[in-house]
Amino acid sequence: MAQLRTRRAEFEQAGAEVVLVGMGTPVECAAFLRKFEIPFPMIADSRQALYRQFHLKRMSALEAFSPTVAIKGVGAMARGFGIGKPIGDILQLPGAFVIDSGGRTVFSHQPSGPADYAAPDALLKALAGASATL
Amino acid sequence: MVQDADVILSDGSERRLSDFWKSGRLVLVFLRHFG
Numbered sequence: 331m332a333q334l335r336t337r338r339a340e341f342e343q344a345g346a347e348v349v350l351v352g353m354g355t356p357v358e359c360a361a362f363l364r365k366f367e368i369p370f371p372m373i374a375d376s377r378q379a380l381y382r383q384f385h386l387k388r389m390s391a392l393e394a395f396s397p398t399v400a401i402k403g404v405g406a407m408a409r410g411f412g413i414g415k416p417i418g419d420i421l422q423l424p425g426a427f428v429i430d431s432g433g434r435t436v437f438s439h440q441p442s443g444p445a446d447y448a449a450p451d452a453l454l455k456a457l458a459g460a461s462a463t464l
Numbered sequence: 465m466v467q468d469a470d471v472i473l474s475d476g477s478e479r480r481l482s483d484f485w486k487s488g489r490l491v492l493v494f495l496r497h498f499g
Contacts, residue, residue, distance in 0.1 A: 334493065346489040352474075353497060359474035362498050370493075372474040373481075380481075383467060386494055418497035429490040433465050433482060444496055453491055 331368065337450045338369060344457040346428070351375050353418025362417075381422060388421040389444060428456040 334341075334348060341348050350372040352359045359374040375381065426448035428437035437456030439448035468482045484490045 331495075341491060344489070346491050347484055347487070348491045348493060349484055351492060351494045353495070356472055356474050356476045363474055373471045374474055375471070380469065380471070381494060383469065384492075384494065416497040418495075420497050422496060424496045425494040427466075427490075427492045429466055429485045429492060431485055431489055433468075433485055435466055448493070457489060457491070 331366065333450050334370070335368060337454075340450070340454055341457070344454060346457050347371070349373060351380050353378055353381070353422065358417050376418075378419060378422065381425075384425060384427060384438075385440075386425040387423050387440065388419065389423060391421065393443070394421055426453060428453060 348370045350370050352372055353376060354374055355376050356374040359372045363372055423441050423444060424447055426439040427435055430436050468480055471479055471481050
């Protein structure tokens with residue numbers, strides 16, 4: 331998230347808008363944006379309808395409590411994330427998509443694990459590629 | 465094509481998902497749980 335925030339101008343220059351989707355209510359999502367000073371719009375998807383629509387996977391309980399995930403969780407807490415009662419489905423995996431102005435998906439990132447977020451470089455590269463084909 | 469949908473933003477306003485890509489390209493980032 332911090333990387334997306336610091337590279338916001340690059341996404342704007344690429345003619346793209348970054349929109350987050352979170353599993354909270356509008357109030358919970360607004361509080362999250364304020365707490366971490368995140369400058370992007372956020373869709374409040376407490377029923378996970380969009381997560382299902384984009385076929386994002388859920389972890390098994392075994393994966394959720396694996397040592398690897400626990401170590402990454404501690405790292406996130408050290409950075410100030412994940413402290414307090416979790417909001418949303420703890421088994422839900424993240425994901426990222428680049429959609430062109432015709433509504434076509436030109437890039438998708440289906441993660442291999444809970445901490446596997448799409449790198450900003452990959453998203454910007456997808457945007458550059460989409461520009462070349464327009 | 466991405467299926468369009470009604471969505472609710474963190475400010476409580478309602479939009480169509482397609483509103484975002486009609487004005488340019490959209491990078492849609494799904495988060496894990498937060499708190």
